[in-house]
Amino acid sequence: MAVKMGFVIITSRCIDCDACMVACRAENQAPLGYSRNWVxxxxxxxxxxxxxxxxxxGNCMHCDxxxxxxxxxxxxxxxxxxxxxxxxxAKCVGCKYCVEACPYDARFLNPNTxxxxxxxxxxxxxxxxxxxxxxxxxxxxARQAGDLNDPDSVVAKLLDLYPVRRLLTDAxxxxxxxxxxxxxxxxxxxx
Amino acid sequence: MVSKxxxxxxxxxxxxxxxxxxxxxxxxVAALSGLWDLGLGYGADSTVQSTANQGIRYVPSxxxxxxxxxxxxxxxxxxxxRKLEGNPVHPQNLGRLCPRGNAGIETLYSPDRIKxxxxxxxxxxSGLWRRASWDEALSYTAEQMKQIxxxxxxxxxxxxSTDNLSQPFFEILFKAYGSPNYGTQRSLCFNxxxxxxxxxxxxxxxGTDYRNCxxxxxxxxxxxxxxxxxxxxxxxxxxxxxxxxxxxxxxxSKTAAKAEWLPIRPGTxxxxxxxxxxxxxxxxxxxxxxxxxxxQGFDDLVKEVVRYTPEWAEGQTEIPATTIRRIAREFAAAAxxxxxxxxxxxxxxxNSFQSERAIAVLNALVGNWAQPxxxxxxxxxxxxxxGTIAHPxxxxxxxxxxxxxxxxxxxxxxxxxxxxxxxDNILTGKPxxxxxxxxxxxxxxxxxxxxxxxxxxLMKLDFVAVxxxxxxxxxxxxxxxxxxxxxxxxxxxxxxxxxxxxxxxPAIDPLYxxxxxxxxxxxxxxxxxxxxxxxxxxxxxxxxxxxxxxGVGLEELEQKGYYEVANFKVDHSKDFAFQTTSGKIEISSSxxxxxxxxxxxxWDEPPKPAKGQFYLLTGKTAQHSQMFTQNNRWLLEVFxxxxxxxxxxxxxxxxxxxxxxxxxxxEVGKIRIKAYVTEGIRPDCVFMVGGFGHxxxxxxxxxxxxxxxxxxxxxxxxxxxxxxxxxxxxxxVSKA
Numbered sequence: 001m002a003v004k005m006g007f008v009i010i011t012s013r014c015i016d017c018d019a020c021m022v023a024c025r026a027e028n029q030a031p032l033g034y035s036r037n038w039v040x041x042x043x044x045x046x047x048x049x050x051x052x053x054x055x056x057x058g059n060c061m062h063c064d065x066x067x068x069x070x071x072x073x074x075x076x077x078x079x080x081x082x083x084x085x086x087x088x089x090a091k092c093v094g095c096k097y098c099v100e101a102c103p104y105d106a107r108f109l110n111p112n113t114x115x116x117x118x119x120x121x122x123x124x125x126x127x128x129x130x131x132x133x134x135x136x137x138x139x140x141x142a143r144q145a146g147d148l149n150d151p152d153s154v155v156a157k158l159l160d161l162y163p164v165r166r167l168l169t170d171a172x173x174x175x176x177x178x179x180x181x182x183x184x185x186x187x188x189x190x191x
Numbered sequence: 192m193v194s195k196x197x198x199x200x201x202x203x204x205x206x207x208x209x210x211x212x213x214x215x216x217x218x219x220v221a222a223l224s225g226l227w228d229l230g231l232g233y234g235a236d237s238t239v240q241s242t243a244n245q246g247i248r249y250v251p252s253x254x255x256x257x258x259x260x261x262x263x264x265x266x267x268x269x270x271x272x273r274k275l276e277g278n279p280v281h282p283q284n285l286g287r288l289c290p291r292g293n294a295g296i297e298t299l300y301s302p303d304r305i306k307x308x309x310x311x312x313x314x315x316x317s318g319l320w321r322r323a324s325w326d327e328a329l330s331y332t333a334e335q336m337k338q339i340x341x342x343x344x345x346x347x348x349x350x351x352s353t354d355n356l357s358q359p360f361f362e363i364l365f366k367a368y369g370s371p372n373y374g375t376q377r378s379l380c381f382n383x384x385x386x387x388x389x390x391x392x393x394x395x396x397x398g399t400d401y402r403n404c405x406x407x408x409x410x411x412x413x414x415x416x417x418x419x420x421x422x423x424x425x426x427x428x429x430x431x432x433x434x435x436x437x438x439x440x441x442x443x444s445k446t447a448a449k450a451e452w453l454p455i456r457p458g459t460x461x462x463x464x465x466x467x468x469x470x471x472x473x474x475x476x477x478x479x480x481x482x483x484x485x486x487q488g489f490d491d492l493v494k495e496v497v498r499y500t501p502e503w504a505e506g507q508t509e510i511p512a513t514t515i516r517r518i519a520r521e522f523a524a525a526a527x528x529x530x531x532x533x534x535x536x537x538x539x540x541x542n543s544f545q546s547e548r549a550i551a552v553l554n555a556l557v558g559n560w561a562q563p564x565x566x567x568x569x570x571x572x573x574x575x576x577x578g579t580i581a582h583p584x585x586x587x588x589x590x591x592x593x594x595x596x597x598x599x600x601x602x603x604x605x606x607x608x609x610x611x612x613x614x615d616n617i618l619t620g621k622p623x624x625x626x627x628x629x630x631x632x633x634x635x636x637x638x639x640x641x642x643x644x645x646x647x648x649l650m651k652l653d654f655v656a657v658x659x660x661x662x663x664x665x666x667x668x669x670x671x672x673x674x675x676x677x678x679x680x681x682x683x684x685x686x687x688x689x690x691x692x693x694x695x696x697p698a699i700d701p702l703y704x705x706x707x708x709x710x711x712x713x714x715x716x717x718x719x720x721x722x723x724x725x726x727x728x729x730x731x732x733x734x735x736x737x738x739x740x741x742g743v744g745l746e747e748l749e750q751k752g753y754y755e756v757a758n759f760k761v762d763h764s765k766d767f768a769f770q771t772t773s774g775k776i777e778i779s780s781s782x783x784x785x786x787x788x789x790x791x792x793x794w795d796e797p798p799k800p801a802k803g804q805f806y807l808l809t810g811k812t813a814q815h816s817q818m819f820t821q822n823n824r825w826l827l828e829v830f831x832x833x834x835x836x837x838x839x840x841x842x843x844x845x846x847x848x849x850x851x852x853x854x855x856x857x858e859v860g861k862i863r864i865k866a867y868v869t870e871g872i873r874p875d876c877v878f879m880v881g882g883f884g885h886x887x888x889x890x891x892x893x894x895x896x897x898x899x900x901x902x903x904x905x906x907x908x909x910x911x912x913x914x915x916x917x918x919x920x921x922x923x924v925s926k927a
Contacts, residue, residue, distance in 0.1 A: 013427055015415035015445055017813035018829040022293035025825055026274050032824055044443055044871035048838065051870050053448040136276065137288050139420065140427040185432040 001149040003082040005121055006176030008155040008164070009057050010184045013140035016041055016055040020134035020143055024059075027122060027133035034108045036060070036119045037134055056179065057143055059134070060085060060106040060119035061167070064174025068098035068107060068116075077116065082147075083176060084123060087116045103171040121145060141187045148176065154190040161188070196312045196321050251278055251752025253686065253695040255678035256291035256298065257816035258354040259283055260686060261420050262752065263292065265679060265698035272296050272679055272698050277420075278752060282688055284420040290814045292420075294825040298677060299702070303661055303822055303891050305674035306703035315650060316668050318888065323671075325706065325714075332629075332671050333718030335654040336368070339627040345369035346590035347626035349613065353633045356683035356695055357708045360725060360733075361631050363582065364712045367724035371588035372625070374610040376817075379638055381535045382607050382914035384411075387547025388533055389604070390780045391555065393770030398567030399530050401425035405564055406525035408437045408518070410460045410550070411534030415445035417811035435525070437518060439463060441808055442836060442878045443871030453514070454873050457806040457918050458540040458797030459507040464531065464549035465794060466504030466512075467519045468496045471556050476523035481558030485767060488779020492552065492791045499794065526557035528564025536810075539918035542795035544911045548780070549792040555776045561766040568766045575687040575756045578739035582724040593617070593625055600913045602782060609913035611906045614639050617648035627654040631708060632675070636664035637818040637882065640904030640915060641859045658711055661822060662889025674705040681707035682730035685737045685748075690759035692741065694734070694748050709733060788911075800875065800921035805841070807857065807920045808878040809900040818882040821893035832897035834867040836878035837924065842868040845926050852927035855879075855898075857920050859905050862898035863927055877924055 016039050024030065024037045037059035044053050062085045069077045069085065076091035077098050087098075092115040099107045099116060110117035122132035130136065135143045146153040151160075155178075164178040246269045254261040254275070262281020266274040275295050279286035308328035313319030323331070339348050350365035351374040352358050365373050377385070385395040401407070402425055414426040426446070430436055436450035441457050455463060471477050472493055482489050501512035501519075508515075522529050531550045537543040559565025594613035596603045603609060614635065617625045628649070636645050649655055649668040657669040660677045675681070680701040686693045706714075713725045727733035735745050743754045768774070772781035784790040800806055814830035815821055835853050837845075847853065851866045855877060864879065872878055884899030900917075907916040 013431055015423070015427060015449070015813065017290055017415070017418060017423075019288060019290045019293055019813075021829055022290040022825055023288070025828070026293055026296055032828060035828065044869050046870060048870045048872075048874070049452065049454045051443055051452075053443065053445070053871070055445075133274075136286070137293060139287050139289060139418070139424050183431045183433060185428075 003147050004149045004176065005083045005146070006062055006148045006155065006178070007059075008144045008158045008178045008180060010140070010142045010144070010158075010180045011054055011056050012181055012183050013142035014039065014055040014057055015140055017139060019137045019139060020057055023133040023137040024119075027125070028120070030117065031110060031112050034110065034117070036117065054181075057134075058104065058106075058167070058177060061104055061173070061175030061177045062119075062121065063176060065172065067101040067103065067171070067173050071097040071101040073097065084121050085118070086120055086123070087118065089113065089115045092116050103168050103173060104175070144187070146191060148178075150191060152191050154188055157188040157190050158184070196319055198318055250696065250698040251694075252679070252698060253356070253683075253693055254288070254292045254295060255355070255695070256289075256295050256820060257418075259419050260356070260693075261288060261292055262693065263288065263295070264752070267698050270699055272299060280753065281693065282421065282691075285424065287420065287424065289418045289420055289423070290826060290829060291418075291816055291820055291823075294820070294823050295679060297823050297825040298660075298820070299679045301661065301822065301824075303889060304677070304703060304705075305660065305662055305666070305672055305889075306705070308674060308704070309672040311670045315655070315670065316646075318667070320672075325704070328671055328673055329711075329714050329718055332656045332673065333715055335656070335670070336627060336629070336719060339654060340368070343624070343626050344589050346371055346588075346623065348372070349374065349593065349617075349625055349628045351375070351610070351628065351633045351635065352631040355632055355708075356686055357712070359684060360709055360712050363580075363724050364716055364721070366585040366588070367582075367716065367721040368719065369586040369589050371590055371592045372594070372613060373608060374594065374613050374633075374635075375608055376610070376633065376638065377607045378603075378609045378611060378908070378913045379915050379917070382603065382609075382912040383537050383543035383547045383909060384533050384535060385607060386602060386604070386912040386914075387544055388551050390602070390771070390782050391548060391551035391777050392560070394569045397533060398570060399532060400564050400567055401429050403564035404429060404434060404528050404530050406435045406522050406529035408439070408522065408531045409446060409450070409534070410439040410455075410463070410532070410546070411537035411539075412532050413438075413440070413444045413446045413810060415449065416813045417535070418813050435521065441806065441873045441876045442810070443869075444810070445813070453510050455538075456507065456509045456873070457808065457876060458538050458542065459504075460538040461542050461546040461549055461792075461795065462499070462504040462507035463510060463515065464546060464553055465496055465499035465792060466501045466515045467522065467531075467553055468492065468549060468556070468792070469499040470501060470516055470519035471523055471553065472496055474520070476520065477556040478526065478558030481560075482556060485558075485560070485769070486555050486776040486778050487773045488777060488791060491779045495789075495791045495793060523557055526565075527559040527562035529557060530554065530559060530565060533566075536917075537914075539914075539916055540797045541907060541909045541916045541919060542797050543914055543916065544909050545792055545795050547912075552778050552792055555778060560776070561763070570689070572765055573689060573761050575690055575692055575759065576740065577685055577687055577692070577737040580726060580733070580736055582726060585724075591622060593622070596913065600908075600910060602786065602911050603913035607913060609908060610635070611639050611908060611915050612913075614645055614648050615906060617651060618644060626652060628652055629656050629658075630665055630669075631658040634659075634663040634665045634818050636668070637885065637899055637901050640901055640906040640917065640920075642899060642901040643860060644906070645901075658708060660705070662887050663818070664885055664887040664890075667887040667889065673711050674703065675708050675711065676701045676705040680705070682709060682734060683707065684709070685734055690756045692738070692748065692754045692756070694752060696749050798919060804921040804923055805877045806873075806875055806918060807855070807900070807903055807922045808876050808918055809881045809904075810878065812880045815880070815882055818885070821883055821885055821896065822890040824892050827892055827896070833864070833880040833883040834897070835864045835924070836867045836869055836872045836876075838872050838874040838876070839868055839870055840874050841924070842866060845924060847926050854925045854927050855903060855922050857903040857905060857922045860902040862902050864898040877922060
């Protein structure tokens with residue numbers, strides 16, 4: 001089967017420390033005031049003392065049918081054959097259509113370059129056989145990335161073992177971040 | 192030569208450096224222009240996919256964004272540190288870094304670094320400085336220290352430092368000088384825990400086996416927000432595999448979000464643990480064989496705890512008796528893979544020593560010592576020993592200590608000290624007047640309760656010198672600032688962990704005219720005529736001496752980042768050789784008995800806020816380290832300022848909603864801070880993260896952000912442990 005890169009994120013293992021955000025900033029040098037990834041905090045829900053709180057890391061969902069690519073007037077936004085959604089700077093005119101079109105708010109216009117900016121799944125690291133910076137640093141091993149179609153990958157094994165959900169599926173873009181909310185006692189061995 | 196006088200603000204503006212300093216011009220583009228302008232980033236552009244692996248170096252070293260000492264590997268491209276990653280072989284973090292560790296690059300390239308030695312050029316605290324050469328700054332510092340010694344004796348000079356890899360060498364300087372006055376962070380942090388466990392097990396800080404633990408009670412350790420990297424990882428794993436975790440905290444912390452949260456009334460953790468002891472004893476849930484063989488004083492405990500029923504504790508803690516009873520039973524059933532965590536900070540009341548004693552004793556009753564999933568005995572015996580540095584015998588310390596150890600606090604170990612009392616006695620002038628203060632890598636203005644007193648104390652002294660990488664709040668009041676190289680630019684003393692020796696080494700040469708603290712201490716010692724006490728010519732010479740027992744050269748260590756000691760034997764024969772008076776685990780403390788105090792854990796009623804007052808709670812956030820990282824702009828992106836947590840009902844009464852400005856006032860100070868209205872805190876409490884509210888204008892990013900808890904905290908000291916009772920400060924809250 002074709003390679004399909006994506007994320008599995010285990011929310012029960014996230015402590016909202018934001019190491020993934022800082023690691024991404026260091027690796028990809030997002031300008032201050034902008035970030036390529038995030039951790040959403042549910043806020044403290046319920047009534048004292050019966051309260052709860054959950055944390056949901058995220059970034060570009062590298063969708064099957066990315067709306068950012070569909071609206072791009074110059075062809076700068078594109079989806080690679082392995083599923084990774086990227087921007088080709090030379091073609092980007094900074095029109096921000098893609099920034100507006102993304103249902104996940106995963107893009108921004110980089111004020112330093114004037115180009116659309118977003119998660120690249122750290123392709124420069126993947127090429128060296130490294131995990132994306134956010135995955136590599138995560139204290140809870142909450143963030144996992146890889147080929148969703150490869151049965152030997154960590155992400156495919158997790159998909160196989162646990163119930164998952166995706167965000168805003170109604171938007172119809174086919175997001176490739178799968179969320180696991182139940183406890184995951186051990187991260188399976190895999191690619 | 193007349194040198195230019197800078198105001199504090201000029202000093203820390205980039206323009207000033209580019210225009211006004213020839214040295215700065217030679218510093219390299221990266222530091223001055225900011226990394227972002229270099230265009231070296233990986234864009235979202237696929238055509239800039241890979242960098243050629245030329246000019247790239249990977250330097251293994253040790254993080255210093257907090258005190259935990261994680262292993263890092265720095266990726267250096269053409270002389271610029273581009274990425275820090277966890278070192279997979281390092282046991283403190285196994286390849287992963289927390290947000291602070293990931294942000295070390297910003298600490299290095301911060302525009303607010305102190306870039307050359309400074310000598311005050313106006314009144315103290317005026318913010319007027321002139322640039323000095325290292326020779327002048329060090330000679331001036333040494334002269335002042337000599338004058339103080341000649342005129343008032345060595346005791347009039349105080350030395351302060353905090354937990355860091357070169358601290359042992361600072362302590363050599365301090366002892367060689369001959370002063371008795373040494374201050375650390377300990378009494379503001381975990382004195383209650385360390386003394387509580389020391390007087391029970393003879394071990395100040397036992398480890399905790401998270402990996403095998405099935406039941407954990409935290410009552411002062413918030414690993415999701417007070418990150419100690421590997422422990423945090425293990426805590427997450429522990430939760431994920433279904434271990435039971437109980438969190439006692441008046442505030443719903445992020446650790447509590449992963450656990451069973453018990454919003455205990457502040458200061459009553461002691462009652463909770465006494466009630467657990469009551470149930471464990473009454474229902475005979477303890478490990479009888481263990482108690483008989485390894486402990487002393489059980490019978491006295493039985494008599495004492497009979498009155499601490501869960502029903503009694505419910506009245507104190509506001510935790511239902513049924514819950515307390517259930518937890519006691521569950522905990523005992525899970526033992527020995529069950530731990531009542533020793534904590535770091537505790538509930539921070541005067542009675543916290545008793546709480547820690549009760550916790551220590553509870554662990555003893557269930558026999559979890561040196562068992563899988565239980566407490567881990569002192570590991571220093573199983574740690575490789577570095578080569579010692581031969582130096583002359585220290586002179587006897589002159590005079591009694593200003594911090595009251597032991598004349599006011601007979602049970603506080605010398606090494607722990609009571610920093611808040613030292614500060615107080617600068618002001619009282621008793622038992623004698625302090626004159627000078629050498630402070631390395633510490634920021635007493637923001638750390639010690641009653642901030643204004645610390646400022647007053649600094650203003651009262653004849654001489655203040657500060658060693659730091661940035662213009663912290665205490666440096667603002669110094670006479671001399673000796674700028675240290677950042678941890679990515681310097682060596683420190685080696686660090687052994689188990690059978691491995693790790694090295695901190697420069698990823699790049701210093702960007703500015705700075706030195707390692709190792710060399711600052713050494714060169715200061717030379718000028719004080721104490722050079723023999725730090726017998727090394729440079730850092731590499733010292734590290735080579737430390738490596739002497741091992742068959743490895745410094746170069747090999749630098750390349751690999753660590754050295755594994757061959758055939759290292761782990762010795763568990765002393766696991767049960769308790770270094771207490773009785774040689775047993777002291778349920779009944781010999782030392783307490785000797786002091787004429789009740790020897791078993793006992794109730795000590797904590798004070799309550801008056802009507803209209805709140806308990807003031809402080810704690811950590813995962814994105815910052817104490818008062819050290821608030822100027823790190825990458826970390827400000829993820830945690831920009833502290834806010835005052837206040838319960839919805841209390842906020843409603845005050846007519847306050849989120850982000851409204853509040854005035855929070857205590858007996859000793861007043862702050863303005865934004866409100867965070869939440870259901871996640873007891874209605875009688877206000878919480879704020881510590882470390883914000885910087886007053887140094889040299890910390891441009893941090894200045895004016897949030898508010899300082901030290902401005903509110905009252906200096907209250909537990910007479911037994913010396914611990915600062917930080918949460919025993921009560922405040923009023925009003926809308927600004």
